[in-house]
Amino acid sequence: MGEPGETTNFRNPKDPLPFGVFALFTPDEAMEKDRPPRLKRRGLVILVCLALMGASWAAAQSAEFVENVYAQGLGQSMARGLAFVSGFVPTSLAEVVLLAACVYLFLPGFVAALHVFQRKRRILNAIAGGFFRFWAFAAVVALTFYLAWGLNYARSPLPQRLGWKAVETPTGDAEYARQTDELARLCAQLVQAANDNYMQAMGSEDFGRPSFPPADSLAFEDALDRGFERVQRRLALEESFAVSRGRAKPVAASILMCYLGIGGFYFPWTGEANYNRLLPAFTQPQIIAHEKAHQRGITSEDEANFLGYLACISSDDAYSRYSGYLFGQRQLLAELYRRDAPRAQALLKQRLPGVQRDVDYLRAWWQQYEGAAQEVSASVNDAYLKSQGVKGGVASYAASQSLIILFARNNGDSAVVELPR
DSSP: OOOOTTOSSSSTTOOOOOGGGGTTTTTTTSTOOOOOOOOOHHHHHHHHHHHHHHHHHHHOOOOHHHIIIIIIIIHHHHHHHHHHHHHHHHOHHHHHHHHHHHHHHHHHHHHHHHHHHHTTTOOHHHHHHHHHHHHHHHHHHHHHHHTTTGGGGOOOOOHHHTTTTOOOOOOHHHHHHHHHHHHHHHHHHHHHHHHHHHHOOHHHSSSSSSOSSSSOHHHOOOOOOOOHHHHHHHEEEEGGGOOOOOEEEOTHHHHHHHHHEEEEEETTTTEEEEOTTOOOOGHHHHHHHHHHHHHHTTTHHHHHHHHHHHHHHHHHHHHHHHHHHHHHHHHHHHHHHHHHHHHHHHHHTOOOOOHHHHHHHHHHHHTTOOHHHHHHHHHHHHHHHHHTTTGGEEEEEEEEHHHHHHHHHHTSSSSSOOOOO
């Protein structure tokens, strides 16, 4: 008879079976589909990734280090390199990577469950293998995320980098009234600018249906890249901000994005800006510009909204400018409506019929996809943003209104950009 702790149906009968629960993780010859959990290899991967993530976290405690060494050095070089390589493929590589990741994670689980059901594998052996497989994969994903892009979350806020004074909280009725007057004045500018650019792009006050760009998307993407060049010069941002990262990619599974309430996303592992190709056309320049801002190392959603807005209104394409001004006015009018509804309603009446048609269409378009999936998606995004130190979560998307106001204060009290003639 064998000694205690040994077994005759272990792969090598001379090797002792581990004591305790780990004995159940060990492959048993009696179970033909038992697999080793590869504790050493996967454990080493997890430990190395955790150590490097710890070093990244320590580096992120210094905003100056992140800005000078990562954001303007290693980080932007990696992002540009990934965007360059993925740019050779006209379709979204992000979808391929996500599909491959799902297959890698879930197919072995399905096969393991089948083997357990067929009594060819012990359930705890299957759970152990899946557990260590998942956490090794998650550790690699997290590490590469922070190395490729995530450390940008530790950058100082954009207003601080630009030397802008933050929008102050009103301390009394007089200050509240002054801010409301300022807001109404900027809203009027944006309503007029959207009207002017709608007329220039569409040739009339009402196109008769939801508007779409006279040129193809490739034309306005080139205009957006030129807009980013002008933004870089106007705000004196790092020179790499002006460098193009290639075309944004339309997502084949855009219908899924509709039900999840997603207009676009940046995928750090491929350096791609991806957008929902089913969105109403007049929103696409702003959405694409938002994702292109993420490509340039801007992690904050309000900053990406703001810089995307500036890129649109700084472009030499009238339809892109219209998309930006329409976005900006909707942001500021929402705040004005909260403060002074009659003034906001008066400004809404100044919209051209075609502009109002677009706004009404956008509202109805999103309503058709409302449901539990959008609520879950918003909750997941909110949790993700808060985990990265974004205090407002999804509410930070609307905070770009403060950045537009700050820009106006530093642009001669104007939220409108005058283009060179």
